[in-house]
Amino acid sequence: MKDSDYATKPVFVKNFMDGFKAALKNGPHAFITDFSKCDFTKMYMHFLAIREKKKEMTSEEKKRIKAQKDIDEEPYTWATIDGRREKVGNFRVEPPGLFRGRGEHPKMGKIKRRVVPEDITINIGKDAKVPEPPAGHSWKAVIHNDTATWLAGWNDVINVKDWKYVQFGATSTVKAESDQKKYEKARSLHKYIEKIRKDYKRNMMSESKEMAQLAVATYLVDKLALRAGGEKDEDLADTVGVCTLRAGHIKFMDDNVIEFDFLGKDSIQYLQQHKIDEVAYKCLQRFVQGKGPDVDIFDHVDPQKVNAHLQTLMPGLTIKVFRTYNASITLDRLLKDTKKNDTTLQKKATYDAANKEVAILCNHQKGVSKAHDAQMEKLAEKKKDLAKQVAEMKKKTDDKNQKKKLAALKERQSKLAIQMNMKEELKTVSLGTSKINYLDPRITLSWCKRHEVPPNVVFTKALIDKFHWAMDCEMEFSFVQEDAVEVKPAE
DNA sequence: GTACAGACTTGGAACAATATTA
DNA sequence: TAATATTGTTCCAAGTCTGTAC
Numbered sequence: 101m102k103d104s105d106y107a108t109k110p111v112f113v114k115n116f117m118d119g120f121k122a123a124l125k126n127g128p129h130a131f132i133t134d135f136s137k138c139d140f141t142k143m144y145m146h147f148l149a150i151r152e153k154k155k156e157m158t159s160e161e162k163k164r165i166k167a168q169k170d171i172d173e174e175p176y177t178w179a180t181i182d183g184r185r186e187k188v189g190n191f192r193v194e195p196p197g198l199f200r201g202r203g204e205h206p207k208m209g210k211i212k213r214r215v216v217p218e219d220i221t222i223n224i225g226k227d228a229k230v231p232e233p234p235a236g237h238s239w240k241a242v243i244h245n246d247t248a249t250w251l252a253g254w255n256d257v258i259n260v261k262d263w264k265y266v267q268f269g270a271t272s273t274v275k276a277e278s279d280q281k282k283y284e285k286a287r288s289l290h291k292y293i294e295k296i297r298k299d300y301k302r303n304m305m306s307e308s309k310e311m312a313q314l315a316v317a318t319y320l321v322d323k324l325a326l327r328a329g330g331e332k333d334e335d336l337a338d339t340v341g342v343c344t345l346r347a348g349h350i351k352f353m354d355d356n357v358i359e360f361d362f363l364g365k366d367s368i369q370y371l372q373q374h375k376i377d378e379v380a381y382k383c384l385q386r387f388v389q390g391k392g393p394d395v396d397i398f399d400h401v402d403p404q405k406v407n408a409h410l411q412t413l414m415p416g417l418t419i420k421v422f423r424t425y426n427a428s429i430t431l432d433r434l435l436k437d438t439k440k441n442d443t444t445l446q447k448k449a450t451y452d453a454a455n456k457e458v459a460i461l462c463n464h465q466k467g468v469s470k471a472h473d474a475q476m477e478k479l480a481e482k483k484k485d486l487a488k489q490v491a492e493m494k495k496k497t498d499d500k501n502q503k504k505k506l507a508a509l510k511e512r513q514s515k516l517a518i519q520m521n522m523k524e525e526l527k528t529v530s531l532g533t534s535k536i537n538y539l540d541p542r543i544t545l546s547w548c549k550r551h552e553v554p555p556n557v558v559f560t561k562a563l564i565d566k567f568h569w570a571m572d573c574e575m576e577f578s579f580v581q582e583d584a585v586e587v588k589p590a591e
Numbered sequence: 592g593t594a595c596a597g598a599c600t601t602g603g604a605a606c607a608a609t610a611t612t613a
Numbered sequence: 614t615a616a617t618a619t620t621g622t623t624c625c626a627a628g629t630c631t632g633t634a635c
Binding site: 278 | 600601602608
């Protein structure tokens with residue numbers, strides 16, 4: 101924490117000091133009140149030393165320790181549901197520490213106290229043996245709710261209204277079934293999408309402000325894959341989604357182009373310009389008219405209303421289904437460009453390019469790694485060096501292998517160029533999130549079958565396990581069902 | 592209709608393991 | 614073979630959405 105930039109944020113420092121002072125209040129160190137006079141170097145060095153020691157261990161030592169840890173934890177990693185023994189996801193409670201809220205979170209730096217057995221509610225079958233709490237302790241409660249899938253839970257110690265749950269792991273039947281349902285729902289949206297698009301285009305012109313806002317909000321959700329944007333408490337970071345967009349978050353440019361600039365989930369900036377539907381553009385101008393930058397654009401609707409309207413058009417449809425639908429159908433469409441005779445490596449590049457497109461659509465970002473610039477510089481050095489080698493080789497007219505060597509050098513040059521390009525382009529784009537949450541695995545796996553690409557080229561072991569339910573999908577699987585008519589993306 | 596608790600999914604960062612390069 | 618880069622996994626914060634109570 102010391103070398104992260106949290107320690108430079110006043111809110112963080114204040115919250116931390118409030119907690120720290122309270123902890124010291126009745127002891128011999130109660131005189132400590134000023135953060136700037138505190139020197140945590142000794143503690144820092146201590147933890148640094150532990151980390152160094154870990155690094156120095158031989159891989160055999162590391163393996164031995166890991167194996168022992170696995171044995172110790174084994175009893176806690178399984179639970180039985182409907183007679184099946186299945187993997188538990190997060191079986192450990194969260195350890196004490198300092199709260200690391202994202203963005204400008206008003207509670208960042210608060211001390212997260214230890215969670216004790218007395219905080220924990222156990223949810224277990226009526227006749228099952230209740231796990232023993234640690235000696236001298238007892239559980240807060242033991243309940244038998246067989247309509248919920250969580251195994252244990254406690255009130256979060258920072259946002260007390262929130263609950264934290266112990267859940268089954270990604271490979272479990274409950275998770276697999278719900279994942280499957282999610283993708284089937286997104287897939288069936290395709291059958292309704294034309295009707296829905298017609299509906300919102302018509303309603304944009306409605307006299308009713310609520311109807312018009314409903315329509316424009318749905319349009320933005322469909323076209324830009326934005327999130328719903330529920331109302332948030334004051335004591336959380338100020339982030340927004342469609343329904344909570346404020347006038348200051350959009351700028352009207354020429355030619356029906358709108359610039360969106362707001363902080364979304366996890367305080368990730370959404371900064372994109374889009375040419376949008378002419379009527380929607382005019383509607384938005386009307387919605388913001390006379391409003392200051394801090395006033396809601398969609399003051400007549402909220403996610404509940406949008407979802408209720410969507411459900412009049414398709415059973416079970418909600419805003420987030422559009423994200424899944426548009427992500428999956430984009431992958432489906434782009435993978436069609438895969439060339440039959442390409443090498444596996446080239447096919448993977450096609451896949452990654454499609455994946456990247458989806459990540460940009462969903463605005464999945466990551467921070468630029470600290471080493472990025474240095475790494476790029478290194479590659480640039482390499483590029484220079486290669487250029488020099490090429491120039492020298494060109495002079496060696498007496499070398500009978502000159503042509504061959506030159507070709508090899510050129511090949512290395514082009515590979516390096518592609519590598520540099522990719523690295524720069526992906527420095528802020530996160531590909532993993534859409535793979536885990538938005539892309540129907542059957543699109544990927546059927547593509548693997550058709551193009552003879554082993555699944556582990558595009559999926560990690562954990563993902564292959566998570567998507568076990570999709571492994572035996574048909575080679576001809578198509579996200580767009582056969583009986584569906586052709587539909588173009590939202591304009 | 593609205594507010595809120597409850598339950599579950601989604602998300603980036605940190606950390607760990609593995610692969611690649613010098 | 615060590616240093617560095619890349620890939621994979623874990624952690625836990627932060628969303629969405631449903632059901633219920635008034």
